[in-house]
Every structure is written in structure tokens, then in C-alpha cells.
Amino acid sequence: MKYSKLTGGFYDPLIHGTNIPPDAVDITQAEHAALMQAQQTGQVIVPNKSGCPVSTSRPPYPFSTWNQAAEKWDSDPAQSAEYQRNQKAAQLSATDEYMPRVTEDLIDALIAKGVITQADLPEAVKTKLTERKTIRTELSVLTTAKP
DSSP: OEEEEETEEEEOOOHTOSSSSTEEEOOOOHHHHHHHHHTTTTTEEEOTTTTEEEEEHHHHHSEEEEETTEEEEEEHHHHHHHOOOOOOHHHHHHHTTHHHHHHHHHHHHHHHSSSSSSSSSOOOHHHHHHHHHHHHHHOHHOOOOOO
């Protein structure tokens, strides 16, 4: 069995004959099997300093590149920071759809406990809350109505 760092592929001379990249290095069947097993557990196969295949963790970012000489993943710090910001923004955005109802319930609880009154709320908030309560009531009627 052979491994080519240029293609990242494995080659069997019995199958591929002489159609094997010139950089291919010999590996044993046991090494190949171990690499395939590592790949099944989420590892990736990359060349080490000598060009031989090794398994390692997945890259930390989609844009990370394998640094063969250092045998580690490299990522541009600015690009990494931007990626992390975008990931956090997406996580925050995913919670946005629930916040209006949470806010409404919080305002209702504060009013019920006498902490605030309707008069304490800005006019735009009162209008939006009334609008949403009306829509919710209409939806409830439609949901419970029998055809």
C-alpha cells in the first residue's frame, strides 16, 4: 500500500499498477487499517514531516490549512477571530425568535407584581404588546375552533 501527500490518497499497486504519484510512500496494511479506523472516529489523515500519513484532529476552522513542517493546523488569527464572532452572532441570533415572548411574559409579571405599571412603558411598547396579545388571542381562537 502507498500514500501520496500530493493527492492525500492511498494506492494499491495491485489495483493502480504504475499509475501511482511519484511522491507516494510505502505503508503497511496495518498502518492503513489504523488510519482508516481513526478516520471513522472523526480524525483526518494528513502527511507528517516525512510525507507519511498520520491521523490528527479535524481542523479548528473550515479555512485552516495543514502545516506539514510543523505538523499542526494553521489559521489566520484575524480570520479566526472573525469566524468566532460570526459563530457567536449566529448563536445569539438563533435565540432571538424566543425573546419577544420572554420579554412580554417578563413585563406581564412585573405589572402583576406591581413593580411597574402600563403607564411606565413607552407608547411604542404598549402598542406592540397590545398588538401581539390581540394576535395571540386570535390565534388561540382559530386553534381551538372546530371546523
